[in-house]
Amino acid sequence: MPGMPQGKAAGERCLHLDDAMRCRLFGRPERPAFCGGLQPSREMCGEDRGQALAWLVRLERLTAP
Ligand code: SF4
Incomplete structure (x- = not known):
């Protein structure tokens, strides 16, 4: 990750x-x-930003070391 050498x-x-939360x-x-x-998907993005963020939080929790 550029600028984040430890990831x-x-x-x-x-x-x-x-x-604006854009890359x-x-x-x-x-x-x-x-x-x-x-890649975005209906499962990941849901219906709105709140659902997408909830999915990401869950994914990060499930893949945490
Ligand atoms: S903002 Fe998101 S897409 Fe852009 S470099 Fe960071 S993690 Fe990757």
Whole structure:
């Protein structure tokens, strides 16, 4: 992860998120491949931002070391 040499811990805000919660690296070659590999789906995104964030929190909890 550019600028985060130790990686991003679960629950840690990525330093590339801007104030509007958009990725500053989107469309740029520095964006990690694993970010682009996470494709949106109905299951993941739900009906609104709240449902999407709840899914992400659950995923981070389930994959925490
Ligand atoms: S897509 Fe990747 S680089 Fe961009 S904000 Fe999210 S975690 Fe950070």
